Amino acid sequence: MSVVPGVHDIRVLGLTVRVHRRSLITVLVLLAIAALVLTATVATGAYEITRIRLLHTLLGGGSDMDRFIVLRQRLPRAVAAVLVGAALGLSGAIFQSVSRNPLGSPDVVGFATGSAAGGLVVILLADTSSMPAIATGTVVGGFATAIFVYLLSRGGSRLILTGVAVGAMLSSVNDYLVTRATLDDAETARAWQFGSLNTIAWPQVAPVLLALVVLVPLTLTLAAPMRMLELGDDAAGALGVEVGRSRILLLCAGVALAGVAVATSGxxxxxxxxxxxxxxxxARSPGIAMLPSAATGAVLLGAGDLLAGRLLSPFQIPVGLVTAALGGAYLLWILSWRRP
Structure with missing residues (x-):
């Protein structure tokens, strides 16, 4: 049992995980909200369905049209939004912890742009839109970008600036690839670049689910070294943390989570x-809150996709446009709130 107030040590599958009580309560509440958002996404839309028909369809009955709309369109989209949001939230928590910077997220430091570049290479140059191929391209692109940025910055405090510069260059490369594609391929690639869950199907949900099943436990085992890394490399090393190894493992987990998320939704x-x-x-937890970050990401993207699908119904807005608008407002609020 931990001697820190509000913190408890829990053994799971032979591993000891330190849990902050308020964080655990926060996660449970956020998961309940995510479940409500998922239910609202499945139950509402241009195609109206009563609660009785919806329940009947989820239990295996219903008409062919009800099963098609609910089980093959709405449900995979809602599940994907929650899972992708969780992957992005956890990835962002990892990068912010490693970089010790609130701007240290995969989209800011260029890793998500590198993943997008890998996906575009597969879509436009390899001329395929299969999910395994795109997932491979995004993960490889993300890792290649991460390695390049890490080597240029030498893993130090210049990681953010180096990532921003590399991301800007890769963004230009991505735009160039789109301009050299055929009209049909360019439209497909551009829609994917906006970040959309409009055409999601169950095969596209599997990779991000598998990534979370594997990488969430791995990240939890690295939570203690991660908290020590936030104290600085010298302090972490003095406390017995293998700084280089821990940072590389965390970066690999963060890049993999971002890569599969980009593969699923753009x-x-x-x-x-x-x-x-x-x-x-x-959560008011000490340091970066890992599981609350994942749960918050799930709620944010689930709610964002619900808004994207209902705002101009029956027209569907890419959820990436909604998160970009809300994210810009969030940045302005942060800047205003912190103004002296």
Whole structure:
């Protein structure tokens, strides 16, 4: 049992995980909200369905049209929004912890842009839109970008500036790839670049679900070294942390989470940056709140996609446009709130 007030040590599968009580309560509340948002996404839309028909359809009955709309369109989209949001929120928490900077999210430091570049190479140059190929391209692109940025910055305090510069260059490369594509391919690529869950299907949900199942436990085992890294490399090393190894493992987990999220929905801006900060304020936990960040990301993207699908119904707005608008407002609020 931990001697820190409000903090408890819990053993899961032979591993000891330190849990902050308020963080745990926050996660449970946020997961309940995410479930409500998911239910609202499945139950509402241009195609009206009563609660009795909806329940009947979810239990395996219903008409062919009800099953198609609910089980093959709305449900995979709602589940994907929650899972992608969780992956981005956790990825953002990892990068902000490693960089010790609130701007250290995969979209700001260029890793998400690198993932998008890998996906565009697969879509436009390899001329395929299969989910395994796009997922491979985004993960490889994200890792290649992360390695390049890490080597240029030498893993130090210049990580953010180096990532911003590399991301800007990769963004130009992505735009160039789109201009050289055929009209049909360019339209497909551009829609994917906006970040959208409009055409999501179950095969696209599987990679991000698998990534969360594997990487969430891995991240939790690295939570203690991560908290020590926030004290600085010298202090962490003095406390027995293998600084280089821990930082590389955390970066790999963060890049993999961002890569599969981009593969599923396309690049979605600002969410990975905002979710950890909001989670930290709500949970009031010491350091970066990992699970609350994932749960906050799930709620934010789930609610954002619900808004994107209903705002101009029956027209569907890419959720990336909604998160970009809300993220810009969030940044302005942060700047105004911190103004002396």
């Amino acid at each position: 690049p979605i801006g600002f969410l990975a940056m905002a979710a950890p900060q909001l989670a930290r304020q709500v």
